[in-house]
Amino acid sequence: MTRTEQRNDEQQNDEHPAASLADVVRRSELILTCGPGGVGKTTTAAALGVAAARSGRKVVVVTVDPARRLADALGLDDSVAADEPHLVKGVTKRATDGELWALMLDAEQTFDRLVREQAGSRKQADAVLNNPVYQAISGSLSGAQEYMAVERLHQLHVSGDWDLVIVDTPPSRHAIDLLEAPDRLVGFLSHPVYRALTVGQRTFAKITDAASSMFLWAVKRLAGPQIVEDTVEFFRSLANIEGGLRRRAKEVSRLLRGERTSFVVVSSPRAEAVGEAEHLLDAIADKHFPLGGLVVNLIHPLPLELTDDDEQLLSDLDDGPLAEQLDWHRELTRLATAERNELVTLEKLAGEAPVIELPLLDVDIHDVPGLVDLAARLV
Numbered sequence: 001m002t003r004t005e006q007r008n009d010e011q012q013n014d015e016h017p018a019a020s021l022a023d024v025v026r027r028s029e030l031i032l033t034c035g036p037g038g039v040g041k042t043t044t045a046a047a048l049g050v051a052a053a054r055s056g057r058k059v060v061v062v063t064v065d066p067a068r069r070l071a072d073a074l075g076l077d078d079s080v081a082a083d084e085p086h087l088v089k090g091v092t093k094r095a096t097d098g099e100l101w102a103l104m105l106d107a108e109q110t111f112d113r114l115v116r117e118q119a120g121s122r123k124q125a126d127a128v129l130n131n132p133v134y135q136a137i138s139g140s141l142s143g144a145q146e147y148m149a150v151e152r153l154h155q156l157h158v159s160g161d162w163d164l165v166i167v168d169t170p171p172s173r174h175a176i177d178l179l180e181a182p183d184r185l186v187g188f189l190s191h192p193v194y195r196a197l198t199v200g201q202r203t204f205a206k207i208t209d210a211a212s213s214m215f216l217w218a219v220k221r222l223a224g225p226q227i228v229e230d231t232v233e234f235f236r237s238l239a240n241i242e243g244g245l246r247r248r249a250k251e252v253s254r255l256l257r258g259e260r261t262s263f264v265v266v267s268s269p270r271a272e273a274v275g276e277a278e279h280l281l282d283a284i285a286d287k288h289f290p291l292g293g294l295v296v297n298l299i300h301p302l303p304l305e306l307t308d309d310d311e312q313l314l315s316d317l318d319d320g321p322l323a324e325q326l327d328w329h330r331e332l333t334r335l336a337t338a339e340r341n342e343l344v345t346l347e348k349l350a351g352e353a354p355v356i357e358l359p360l361l362d363v364d365i366h367d368v369p370g371l372v373d374l375a376a377r378l379v
């Protein structure tokens with residue numbers, strides 16, 4: 001059976017919505033982990049990859065900035081070329097297992113590939129890619145990292161090589177940037193300054209649009225005439241592939257809303273993170289992106305509930321040798337309870353999607369056994 005036949009076969013068996021992350025991992029073709037900074041998105045992406053591979057699928061995890069030790073666990077050390085999928089060892093051993101591959105996103109190579117694909121000729125592509133302005137700004141274009149992450153997702157998906165592509169989001173100021181990346185690209189192509197810069201030479205001379213002439217005047221003052229020429233040239237060359245870029249942005253946008261796509265929102269119970277995750281869940285629902293699940297990571301486990309008798313017994317111990325442990329227990333209970341209260345609205349916003357709480361572990365997750373353990377907790 002080919003991969004596509006297998007997918008169709010699976011599709012017919014799975015009409016109902018996912019009830020658990022195990023379902024999500026088994027059925028999705030694309031998973032995006034997103035959420036506030038530092039809550040465990042990269043770790044969750046890797047652990048979902050482990051779970052999927054161990055359920056027999058051929059998975060690639062596209063990661064952006066794994067912590068050094070997680071990168072090592074995924075075999076993504078300096079000797080591995082960026083942008084190349086790399087088989088992760090030690091995850092899949094049984095005959096029924098699939099494969100876990102990891103890939104470090106390289107935004108520049110992803111854009112190069114996009115330009116070459118969309119350009120009518122090699123010359124057109126070179127005109128964009130060799131332009132000094134492109135070379136200067138390609139790494140730092142605002143929102144470019146987010147767009148390249150979803151663009152790479154699209155490239156890997158259409159290659160047909162993978163059952164599942166998991167994309168970890170770049171640490172951005174706003175998690176929501178990822179959802180809006182394709183629309184931003186289209187917005188950029190429609191911006192008056194961009195439009196003015198890309199019209200033909202003669203029309204260009206006649207342009208009196210205040211915004212663009214001010215812009216050019218300012219750039220000329222600040223950076224000299226050569227950079228203006230290069231900039232105009234860059235936008236002109238980009239105009240050759242504009243149709244292609246627009247089409248692709250639409251396709252990516254559609255793919256992100258596809259039936260086989262799942263967004264997994266990761267948060268911690270900390271108030272700032274919860275606020276941002278709530279905002280993100282709202283946007284996901286609003287813009288009709290498919291939510292696969294909510295992971296609340298780094299949560300303090302709720303200690304055992306005490307009966308009145310227990311409390312009485314413990315209060316007798318207050319002055320004894322266990323007083324310190326007792327205080328500690330009370331502090332943990334207070335913290336864990338406060339965290340639960342913080343999470344009520346967030347978990348409601350997840351609606352029907354599965355919610356998984358992951359404890360704050362006392363060790364960093366930085367090796368394959370750590371990921372296997374986390375994968376088991378997730379699914």
Ligand SMILES: Nc1ncnc2c1ncn2[C@@H]1O[C@H](COP(=O)(O)OP(=O)(O)OP(=O)(O)O)[C@@H](O)[C@H]1O
Pocket residue numbers: 036037038039040041042043044065066067169170171172297298358359360361362363364365366
């Ligand atoms: N449940 C957990 N218990 C203990 N440590 C954890 C847990 N989950 C993640 N960590 C650790 O927290 C750190 C941050 O995790 P990670 O890099 O996955 O976060 P992130 O959301 O991707 O961050 P960024 O926004 O910077 O990309 C890592 O060192 C990771 O090992």
Ligand SMILES: [Mg+2]
Pocket residue numbers: 041042043065066168169170171
């Ligand atoms: Mg990360």
